[in-house]
Amino acid sequence: METINIELIRDFLREGGDKYVPQLSVDCVIFGFHEQQLKVLLLKPRGMESWALPGGFVEQGQDVDAAAIQTLKDRTGLSDIFLDQFHVFGRADRNTHDSMRLYLESIGIEVAAFRWLMQRFVTVGYYALVNFEKVRLQASVMEEKIEWFDLAQIPQLAFDHNEIILKALNALRDHLDSKVIGARLLPELFTMNELQGLYETILGSPLRRNNFQRKMLSLGMLERTEKLYTGGAHKAPYLYRFLEGE
Amino acid sequence: METINIELIRDFLREGGDKYVPQLSVDCVIFGFHEQQLKVLLLKPRGMESWALPGGFVEQGQDVDAAAIQTLKDRTGLSDIFLDQFHVFGRADRNTHDSMRLYLESIGIEVAAFRWLMQRFVTVGYYALVNFEKVRLQASVMEEKIEWFDLAQIPQLAFDHNEIILKALNALRDHLDSKVIGARLLPELFTMNELQGLYETILGSPLRRNNFQRKMLSLGMLERTEKLYTGGAHKAPYLYRFLEGE
Numbered sequence: 001m002e003t004i005n006i007e008l009i010r011d012f013l014r015e016g017g018d019k020y021v022p023q024l025s026v027d028c029v030i031f032g033f034h035e036q037q038l039k040v041l042l043l044k045p046r047g048m049e050s051w052a053l054p055g056g057f058v059e060q061g062q063d064v065d066a067a068a069i070q071t072l073k074d075r076t077g078l079s080d081i082f083l084d085q086f087h088v089f090g091r092a093d094r095n096t097h098d099s100m101r102l103y104l105e106s107i108g109i110e111v112a113a114f115r116w117l118m119q120r121f122v123t124v125g126y127y128a129l130v131n132f133e134k135v136r137l138q139a140s141v142m143e144e145k146i147e148w149f150d151l152a153q154i155p156q157l158a159f160d161h162n163e164i165i166l167k168a169l170n171a172l173r174d175h176l177d178s179k180v181i182g183a184r185l186l187p188e189l190f191t192m193n194e195l196q197g198l199y200e201t202i203l204g205s206p207l208r209r210n211n212f213q214r215k216m217l218s219l220g221m222l223e224r225t226e227k228l229y230t231g232g233a234h235k236a237p238y239l240y241r242f243l244e245g246e
Numbered sequence: 247m248e249t250i251n252i253e254l255i256r257d258f259l260r261e262g263g264d265k266y267v268p269q270l271s272v273d274c275v276i277f278g279f280h281e282q283q284l285k286v287l288l289l290k291p292r293g294m295e296s297w298a299l300p301g302g303f304v305e306q307g308q309d310v311d312a313a314a315i316q317t318l319k320d321r322t323g324l325s326d327i328f329l330d331q332f333h334v335f336g337r338a339d340r341n342t343h344d345s346m347r348l349y350l351e352s353i354g355i356e357v358a359a360f361r362w363l364m365q366r367f368v369t370v371g372y373y374a375l376v377n378f379e380k381v382r383l384q385a386s387v388m389e390e391k392i393e394w395f396d397l398a399q400i401p402q403l404a405f406d407h408n409e410i411i412l413k414a415l416n417a418l419r420d421h422l423d424s425k426v427i428g429a430r431l432l433p434e435l436f437t438m439n440e441l442q443g444l445y446e447t448i449l450g451s452p453l454r455r456n457n458f459q460r461k462m463l464s465l466g467m468l469e470r471t472e473k474l475y476t477g478g479a480h481k482a483p484y485l486y487r488f489l490e491g492e
Binding site: 021 | 267268269270304306307308309310311312331333334336337338366368370
């Protein structure tokens with residue numbers, strides 16, 4: 001584990017009480033798709049045992065949406081990202097402060113002076129869909145590591161972040177047939193197989209190939225382009241792209 | 247205008263700073279359907295010029311969802327209501343405090359002591375679908391009137407509440423084909439005409455009768471029951487109900 005810059009954390013804690021909207025945060029479930037796997041971006045705060053979702057607080061002069069956009073930009077380098085509020089996690093027993101206190105104490109920070117963090121936080125959940133190839137991962141100074149995790153291999157996370165991911169996945173499933181989901185997660189040109197793989201990994205179950213292809217084409221949102229030249233003896237698959245507009 | 251109980255408002259303002267989560271509120275767009283019109287429930291706070299959405303604050307020991315449920319129960323008498331978070335309104339320039347100050351000053355309350363209200367509030371928007379026949383309207387002591395408004399006849403509201411209704415209506419449109427929308431807004435038995443009327447008023451445009459009937463029946467969520475006896479010479483329409491489950 002790298003050295004923790006205690007002064008940095010102390011500064012952050014000291015100014016937070018006045019700087020941010022009290023008891024409000026944002027958490028971002030950033031989905032990417034690579035090698036037929038749906039992936040989620042997680043980070044490991046310095047000195048914390050668990051992985052967690054990228055998140056942040058909302059400055060008094062900042063839009064809530066802007067706080068989420070900033071969180072994404074800081075970690076992925078991308079500024080033009082599709083992101084969608086999907087749920088507010090606001091239970092009275094939502095407890096982020098016990099873990100936070102343990103964490104701060106473990107790195108030698110006395111929390112008595114930082115009461116603003118020791119309360120129930122209401123968090124606005126956003127999900128984002130990013131083009132995996134374009135992301136340049138960047139941990140912030142407060143973070144030890146940032147990595148993509150396969151959806152099926154997400155560990156026990158800090159706070160209620162596993163629950164937040166589940167809820168984001170449900171939202172993604174609900175929105176799956178609106179074309180924006182596929183268009184954001186796939187490269188510009190893709191095969192029907194790749195599109196089916198994306199659907200299967202989001203839905204968590206296999207789909208019948210013929211049915212899938214028929215349904216997708218009937219939605220009228222795909223355009224078929226030139227054949228992919230594979231150089232092999234097998235039939236080359238068609239490449240598709242999403243139609244503009246709508 | 248009835249007398250305003252200044253002491254009541256003063257008490258509410260005095261205790262609010264400690265009692266509620268700072269800078270957070272809930273606002274509820276309550277939809278009902280009656281005489282082929284989609285309606286929204288609005289109230290008029292005592293001494294305020296404009297109508298507004300029912301809303302409230304979140305107590306420190308209260309779930310955010312519970313605050314919305316309470317808001318609905320207080321105004322409709324219904325406790326088992328379908329309601330759904332649809333959007334968080336969190337712009338930095340979201341300004342409820344200027345109107346709030348004007349209002350408080352107009353009824354003779356000095357706001358200097360009530361700084362907690364004079365900040366940007368982030369509000370969680372919920373929409374609710376209620377069975378119009380079952381609602382018993384109840385204004386709270388802070389309110390002069392509470393009434394149903396046809397969607398097409400909603401006046402200029404306080405704060406950004408017109409924008410909140412528009413966004414709720416969009417969410418309702420997005421969710422329209424999930425059966426819960428119809429089942430919550432219609433009586434248990436209804437004609438295909440009534441169902442079409444509901445869709446038309448939500449979508450804001452007429453639908454072709456034959457197409458509509460075919461589509462609805464193909465979704466497999468309706469059960470046809472006995473004929474409605476009208477006593478007239480015309481063909482009596484079938485009555486439908488939504489199937490249980492799903």
